[in-house]
Amino acid sequence: xxxxxxxxxxxxxxxxxxxxxxxxxxxxxxxxxxxxxxxxxxxxxxxxxxxxxxxxxxxxxxxxxxxxxxxxxxxxxxxxxxxxxxxxxxxxxxxxxxxxxxxxxxxxxxxxxxxxxxxxxxxxxxxxxxxxxxxxxxxxxxxxxxxxxxxxxxxxxxxxxxxxxxxxxxxxxxxxxxxxxxxxxxxxxxxxxxxxxxxxxxxxxxxxxxxxxxxxxxxxxxxxxxxxxxxxxxxxxxxxxxxxxxxxxxxxxxxxxxxxxxxxxxxxxxxxxxxxx
Amino acid sequence: xxxxxxxxxxxxxxxxxxxxxxxxxxxxxxxxxxxxxxxxxxxxxxxxxxxxxxxxxxxxxxxxxxxxxxxxxxxxxxxxxxxxxxxxxxxxxxxxxxxxxxxxxxxxxxxxxxxxxxxxxxxxxxxxxxxxxxxxxxxxxxxxxxxxxxxxxxxxxxxxxxxxxxxxxxxxxxxxxxxxxxxxxxxxxxxxxxxxxxxxxxxxxxxxxxxxxxxxxxxxxxxxxxxxxxxxxxxxxxxxxxxxxxxxxxxxxxxxxxxx
Numbered sequence: 004x005x006x007x008x009x010x011x012x013x014x015x016x017x018x019x020x021x022x023x024x025x026x027x028x029x030x031x032x033x034x035x036x037x038x039x040x041x042x043x044x045x046x047x048x049x050x051x052x053x054x055x056x057x058x059x060x061x062x063x064x065x066x067x068x069x070x071x072x073x074x075x076x077x078x079x080x081x082x083x084x085x086x087x088x089x090x091x092x093x094x095x096x097x098x099x100x101x102x103x104x105x106x107x108x109x110x111x112x113x114x115x116x117x118x119x120x121x122x123x124x125x126x127x128x129x130x131x132x133x134x135x136x137x138x139x140x141x142x143x144x145x146x147x148x149x150x151x152x153x154x155x156x157x158x159x160x161x162x163x164x165x166x167x168x169x170x171x172x173x174x175x176x177x178x179x180x181x182x183x184x185x186x187x188x189x190x191x192x193x194x195x196x197x198x199x200x201x202x203x204x205x206x207x208x209x210x211x212x213x214x215x216x217x218x219x220x221x222x223x224x225x226x227x228x229x230x231x232x233x234x235x236x237x238x239x240x241x242x243x244x245x246x247x248x249x250x251x252x253x254x255x256x257x258x259x260x261x262x263x264x265x266x267x268x269x270x271x272x273x274x275x276x277x278x279x280x
Numbered sequence: 281x282x283x284x285x286x287x288x289x290x291x292x293x294x295x296x297x298x299x300x301x302x303x304x305x306x307x308x309x310x311x312x313x314x315x316x317x318x319x320x321x322x323x324x325x326x327x328x329x330x331x332x333x334x335x336x337x338x339x340x341x342x343x344x345x346x347x348x349x350x351x352x353x354x355x356x357x358x359x360x361x362x363x364x365x366x367x368x369x370x371x372x373x374x375x376x377x378x379x380x381x382x383x384x385x386x387x388x389x390x391x392x393x394x395x396x397x398x399x400x401x402x403x404x405x406x407x408x409x410x411x412x413x414x415x416x417x418x419x420x421x422x423x424x425x426x427x428x429x430x431x432x433x434x435x436x437x438x439x440x441x442x443x444x445x446x447x448x449x450x451x452x453x454x455x456x457x458x459x460x461x462x463x464x465x466x467x468x469x470x471x472x473x474x475x476x477x478x479x480x481x482x483x484x485x486x487x488x489x490x491x492x493x494x495x496x497x498x499x500x501x502x503x504x505x506x507x508x509x510x511x512x513x514x515x516x517x518x519x520x521x522x523x524x525x526x527x528x529x530x531x532x533x534x535x536x537x538x539x540x
Contacts, residue, residue, distance in 0.1 A: 171370045174340055178364040179387040179435065189383075193374045270373050274417050 055237045062240040063247065070244055075229065079245070083214055083225030086142055090149025091210045098154050098206075099199055102161025106195075107187055112162075119162065123155035127213070131220040145217040152213035153206035160205065164198025165191055197271045200264040207256045211249050281351050282361075282438030282471035284314040284337065289346035291332055291495075306332045307495045310346070314439070319465060319472040321486035323479065323528065329495040330475045331443055337473065338364045338441050350438055360388050363432030365442040369424040371416040377403060377427045378412035384431045402430040405464065422453040429464070439471045446481065458484055459512050466508050479532070483524050484512050491531040499531045 042060045049059025070076040105112050105119065131148060138144040168191050176186040218227025226245035233241035265272055291307040307329045314320045322330040335341045337348050339358035348355050350362065363384075371380045381399040390398065403412050406426040416424055425445055432440055446454045458481060465472060476482050482489050483503055491499045505520045515521050 171366065171368070172372065175366070175370050175372065176387075178338055178340060178358050178362075179384045180358050180360060181387045185387070190372065193372070196374075268374070270415055270417065273415070274373060 054239060058240040058243050063243045066240040067244045079225045079229050086145035086149055087210060087214045090146040091153050093150050094153035094157055094206060095203060098157030099161050102158045103165055106162040106165025107191060119155060119158045123159055127152055128216055135221055140222045144221050148217040149210050149213040153210040156205040156209060157202040160198045160202025161195060164195035168194040196268040200260060204257055204260050207253050211253050281316050283316050283351055284439050284471060285349045286333060286337060287311055287347050289336060290344045292344050305495050310497055312490055312497055312500060314471055314473055316471055317469045318487045319474060319485055321482035321489045322475045322492060323482045323489055324492035328492040330492050334441050334443050334473060334475050338362055360435050361438045363435055363437035363440050365428050365432045365445045367444045368448055369428035371424055371427055373416050376413050376415055377408060380427055381431045381434050384435045388435045399434055402434040406430045421449050422457055425457060442472060442474045444475050462509055479525060479528055483521055483528060484515060489528055501527060
């Protein structure tokens, strides 16, 4: 019998990874070339513009070095990251279970799904003044703004993921008499992970935007404060430093989430068989 | 023991087609008994109700009328007295082969050393010792189905319910699996209810063949081929095989519908 299994094994596609991968240009080289070209073009055309209306990479780099030397940038970054981490973290911790429950139980979906859908489109900027009245101008209100902005994409994605779980996998649980809790945690949750991770990724962008909104409209602080203050001084180059830093941070976070995803759900990339070249 | 009876089983459901409600009768008054240790094949054209009957026997669907008993006890819902092998194996993709087999055992309440050892023993029974750490996508179709069989067998059910388990496999792998199923049956003496649309497969494997049509049992036939059937290739050459195959073929084409 084992002999037969071996024969099948040999006929498996990709059983022996001896086929040399096609050697093309590595992807990161392409990305670097793209970014390099953009910076070059920006430098060329940016220099022709009045420095109040625009800026260009070398001027931004100088402003960046100044901000780092004075220690302002690091202080601001730390100040900004604190509510970001708390708010975004809470959104993940709350969003996944809410999405799982709404997706799994039809009564819950009927009762609460509508709020999640509506909450996603909530014009949060308009509500910030109200949040300030409730929570004051400090740390709490910033956490709340970031939390509310990043909660819904995570919720909705988890919810959609649960709906997309193949019925046949749930039937495996049922046919082995698995209790509902086991079906939820050991079948539905892992099957939904790719969706959850996509939601967490989408939420990064919204959380960053929320962070800056919070810093503009509550106590002016952190990276948002550098943006506002330099804009008020018509120091456009300095204004661009935190903006670019935030975008770079979002890219870094996205990559990190991708790494975590391959770690918690390694089967997904293997099933999807995404060509990495 | 492992005697399964379907008693006067009926199933109907309503379908909405272009806004109109249609009542579909999937099963009407299906009755048959599978004896302990017997292999029975349910065969018939698609839509004849064979899979529905099996799913009701498993407890994944409920009957509109009638009942299913295992050793005289009426079954309500799923239970560990029945083990299901699905058409596409339906392994949990995030678990290794071993963990997939362990999942069923854990649901039965097994823990600790015994859990791992039992799961390993059943993987070896289906010829997958050594592949226990592979995840489903690292297994071929035939190997996946072996894991599916091990998972169902490991909980030591009274009856193995198999829903076209080899239907998605290529012809060669399918023949290997048919032979293997008979070997496993010889060792474990499990009662097996086997749904298939493959005429040859039904005759090769079953002790009795139940031909279904339009949600009814049309005919029940004995397969007069002795066990053990160690060489299915040789069985194919026997007169009994040819005769039975022809009888079942005639039953399947009784109304001549497929001949036109």
